[in-house]
Amino acid sequence: MIHPSVNSPLNIDEEESFLLKEEDEASSEEVLPQIMHLKRSQWWIFVFISIFFLISAQAVAVLLGRFYYDQGGNSKWISTLVQTVGFPILYLPLCLLPASPRTSYCSFKTLVWIYLSLGLAIGLDNLLYSYGLLLLSASAYSLICGTQLIFNAVFSYLINSEKITFWTVMSIFFLTVSALVIALDDDSNSPSGGSKWIYVIGCLLTLLASLIYSLQLSLMQFSFEKIIRKETFAMVLEMQIYTSLVASCVSVIGLFASGEWKMLRMEMEEFHKGHVSYVLTLVGTSVSWQLGSVSAVALIFLVSSLFSNLIGTLSLIVTPLAALVVFDDKLTVAKIAAIIFAIPGVAFYMYKNYLDGLIVERARESLAD
Numbered sequence: 001m002i003h004p005s006v007n008s009p010l011n012i013d014e015e016e017s018f019l020l021k022e023e024d025e026a027s028s029e030e031v032l033p034q035i036m037h038l039k040r041s042q043w044w045i046f047v048f049i050s051i052f053f054l055i056s057a058q059a060v061a062v063l064l065g066r067f068y069y070d071q072g073g074n075s076k077w078i079s080t081l082v083q084t085v086g087f088p089i090l091y092l093p094l095c096l097l098p099a100s101p102r103t104s105y106c107s108f109k110t111l112v113w114i115y116l117s118l119g120l121a122i123g124l125d126n127l128l129y130s131y132g133l134l135l136l137s138a139s140a141y142s143l144i145c146g147t148q149l150i151f152n153a154v155f156s157y158l159i160n161s162e163k164i165t166f167w168t169v170m171s172i173f174f175l176t177v178s179a180l181v182i183a184l185d186d187d188s189n190s191p192s193g194g195s196k197w198i199y200v201i202g203c204l205l206t207l208l209a210s211l212i213y214s215l216q217l218s219l220m221q222f223s224f225e226k227i228i229r230k231e232t233f234a235m236v237l238e239m240q241i242y243t244s245l246v247a248s249c250v251s252v253i254g255l256f257a258s259g260e261w262k263m264l265r266m267e268m269e270e271f272h273k274g275h276v277s278y279v280l281t282l283v284g285t286s287v288s289w290q291l292g293s294v295s296a297v298a299l300i301f302l303v304s305s306l307f308s309n310l311i312g313t314l315s316l317i318v319t320p321l322a323a324l325v326v327f328d329d330k331l332t333v334a335k336i337a338a339i340i341f342a343i344p345g346v347a348f349y350m351y352k353n354y355l356d357g358l359i360v361e362r363a364r365e366s367l368a369d
């Protein structure tokens, strides 16, 4: 975690020395992370930019995905592929970033294993995510996705030794209640057409997607902190590019193996808004997913996997509000209540980060004295 957070149940003095020791180790080994040069105000600016892009880009991606299905699109593998295939656009910022020393703590072979395993997990999660959206109503889907915060808290504790504080628990509680309120506001018909078995399968697949997604975010944080330990923005982009490359290969194989590719020409011809709109919808969805995903990875890097997941879940809550404008959906009391619950949910975790930051600043000051 780049933002100096408190990961173990230590008292304040122990926490300070623990955090300072981590910084000392980093500088003594001459791999002073680019991000360590960030001032606290700069760090907050990067966090807010990432939050903005994660919420807005993911909401646009989900709405465009819904537009694709509404206008006659039907391919699960295309829906899965567009979640990762836009990765080449990230080469542009990667080339523009100042060159950083290539020194990394892990070998090329280890990096390949990390990208391969995380990429496979992302590919599987994206497929399950597409099935979930297809089989469940948006609200039932949000309800089950709310569980990913609880899974993430458990994985963060087990894998990243993240201390679960009072503020973390409050934050998870409010955001889970918020997702629950959206879910109970079931004003959309289930795409499963009321079949009980399809509904149960949809719930199980979405639950599995939530578990895989939470595990994948926690493992990404573990890779950044404990294996790669090369804390530069280029590393964030590389992580997103190469895991997306692997996940896109999985989707392309699925597209051909399932035979869905044969339907694509017909799908394009029968798309209600025409060919150009079909292509633009898919391109727009791909770009939005990339912006959303790279922001999610940036938040893991800057804060933690749990925070990234919290903001992703907030985006899930914001999306029905965006649908009010785009699809003329109804504004219900539940939607307003969901937002009211979501605000303290995010605020509590931000406050936790603020407290963690204070501890580090105090530690730095006492070292300087």
Ligand SMILES: Nc1nc2[nH]cnc2c(=O)[nH]1
Pocket (backbone or CB within 6 Å): 125, 126, 129, 145, 148, 209, 210, 213, 312, 313
């Ligand atoms: N399971 C799951 N996959 C995702 N991919 C992008 N966002 C999400 C999410 O919130 N849940």
